[in-house]
Amino acid sequence: MEMMTDDGARETLKPLVFRLHENTPAIVREVLLERGWTEFDQKEQDDADWNLYWRNSPFPMTDHHSIKPWQRLNHYPEAVRITRKDYLARHLKRMKGAYGSALYEFSPVAFIMPNDYIKFITEYSKERQSVGRRSSYWICKPVHLSRGRGILIFQDIKDLVYHHAVIVQKYISNPLLISGYKLDLRLYVCVTSFCPLTIYIYEEGLVRFATEKFDLSSLDNIYAHLTNTSINKYGASYRTYKEGVGCGCKWTFSKFRSYLRIFGVDDVLLWQKINNIVILTLLAVIPLPEASNCFELFGFDILVDDEFKPWLLEVNYNPALCLDCSIDDAVKRKLLHDIIELLNYKQIDTHRQNEMPGSKAVRRQMPWRRTSQSAPEKAPGLLSCRKVSTLISASPTQPTLQFASGSIHKVSTLTKKTPRAHPRETLTSQLREKMNMPKASSQAKTEARNKLTAVNSPFISAQLSRWSPSPEVCNYKLSKRPYFLSDKDQMPVCQVGGFVLIFPFNEAALQASKDNIDVKSIIKEINKLMCKQNSTRERKA
Numbered sequence: 001m002e003m004m005t006d007d008g009a010r011e012t013l014k015p016l017v018f019r020l021h022e023n024t025p026a027i028v029r030e031v032l033l034e035r036g037w038t039e040f041d042q043k044e045q046d047d048a049d050w051n052l053y054w055r056n057s058p059f060p061m062t063d064h065h066s067i068k069p070w071q072r073l074n075h076y077p078e079a080v081r082i083t084r085k086d087y088l089a090r091h092l093k094r095m096k097g098a099y100g101s102a103l104y105e106f107s108p109v110a111f112i113m114p115n116d117y118i119k120f121i122t123e124y125s126k127e128r129q130s131v132g133r134r135s136s137y138w139i140c141k142p143v144h145l146s147r148g149r150g151i152l153i154f155q156d157i158k159d160l161v162y163h164h165a166v167i168v169q170k171y172i173s174n175p176l177l178i179s180g181y182k183l184d185l186r187l188y189v190c191v192t193s194f195c196p197l198t199i200y201i202y203e204e205g206l207v208r209f210a211t212e213k214f215d216l217s218s219l220d221n222i223y224a225h226l227t228n229t230s231i232n233k234y235g236a237s238y239r240t241y242k243e244g245v246g247c248g249c250k251w252t253f254s255k256f257r258s259y260l261r262i263f264g265v266d267d268v269l270l271w272q273k274i275n276n277i278v279i280l281t282l283l284a285v286i287p288l289p290e291a292s293n294c295f296e297l298f299g300f301d302i303l304v305d306d307e308f309k310p311w312l313l314e315v316n317y318n319p320a321l322c323l324d325c326s327i328d329d330a331v332k333r334k335l336l337h338d339i340i341e342l343l344n345y346k347q348i349d350t351h352r353q354n355e356m357p358g359s360k361a362v363r364r365q366m367p368w369r370r371t372s373q374s375a376p377e378k379a380p381g382l383l384s385c386r387k388v389s390t391l392i393s394a395s396p397t398q399p400t401l402q403f404a405s406g407s408i409h410k411v412s413t414l415t416k417k418t419p420r421a422h423p424r425e426t427l428t429s430q431l432r433e434k435m436n437m438p439k440a441s442s443q444a445k446t447e448a449r450n451k452l453t454a455v456n457s458p459f460i461s462a463q464l465s466r467w468s469p470s471p472e473v474c475n476y477k478l479s480k481r482p483y484f485l486s487d488k489d490q491m492p493v494c495q496v497g498g499f500v501l502i503f504p505f506n507e508a509a510l511q512a513s514k515d516n517i518d519v520k521s522i523i524k525e526i527n528k529l530m531c532k533q534n535s536t537r538e539r540k541a
């Protein structure tokens, strides 16, 4: 990388350095090498001469304590507080108690076994006894396992068997289906600071399909009920062409949202609700122990039901970065590039360039980033509470946050893209133009819209469930259109690559998330935001 020195001379900086712990997915190394980084070599380099340390498990606290200003760790201490199923259930239950179940009703009712056994039996019996009510389905998941291992779905309690700690959760038995196949969403969320809370959501993501048709009469068919790729890639239908879904078991969000729009589904409303879920979930684990210079990439699993209500299934620590198909490659590679942009090394590495012994010795010209990539935008976060408050007042270069209202703050550098609410008609007509939409789809959409009263209706999901989309439907480019549909005064305008800042979303939320984070005030702001979102929707309907 070349930089201008104070006296105007060009100076080539030494490349950024990464450290990988064992079992780090290969794509992390690939992306960093693509960006011109070099791998840390303990024999050759000073102990502190690295910029990013990536590992799949939590870091020892000594690594947190000895962190240098130019270094970043990919985990926060105790981030597992929301990534273990039982911990998450406990935190969300506490939040329901404190702030009302209406706000936190996005997570299916859950019981932690064996402790909650009596409570579960009481709920189960109550349901069974209520006349005219169809008894629920339940899903039992081991708390310490992932990738669909050890999961059991049941309706009758006599089928419930467990040997270890599990959670028993209400099974969402009316999922949105596309051509009869169940799906869920793997959403990438990057927290660059827990204090002040700074949350970015990745616009692109993965839709993961089951590979056999959904059928409540065969609860033990994992290929029909579980959407984990780790399971479905071994299914008999994985490679075959499945009507409506295609081969394999993945789509991108862009493709999914394109399909929703064809049917007149308000995907922006759906994404707003998902954003709210992400914020409310992360608030449940606050405060985490103070730690600077870390970030956390979470994988949120969201199931959408046939009324287009999103449900949080779980939050993943180390979301899978393996590449099972070309869709994985496209989404995850770009995701990793964008994470590095978000970390803003161009700004933070100056300390290492100046302070590390021999830092100017290696004068190699490195390709800082691929030519196709756009200039990095600066991002907030990655600072401990104390540092942030100092920097906000002290440093002219420190990016902070700016909201569309024009209020605050030093993040003017962040505001490259200004999401603006487009009327839905414009979006759909753009989409139609881009997609050269087949007549039948257009009719289906009009029909669906006629029946759509206020919000997304089950009528549309029934259509989606039966529909076989034509292959020529193309992807609608997410980044070319506004992410948030919103009240102009509320929404942030910060986007770094595919990452969009969703929290803080206004000045009050920012203030409440600093120092001694004031969750109550933040919840108040979220309630206000949700009211505004609802009234905007009602006006449009």
Ligand code: ADP
Pocket: 108, 139, 141, 145, 146, 147, 148, 149, 151, 169, 170, 171, 172, 173, 184, 225, 226, 227, 228, 301, 303, 313, 314
């Ligand atoms: P794991 O960590 O083992 O992947 P998840 O909670 O993500 O556990 O569940 C695995 C899969 O099971 C999900 O991807 C989803 O398809 C299905 N699933 C999990 N919980 C529910 C639920 N409450 N309702 C409906 N489907 C569920």
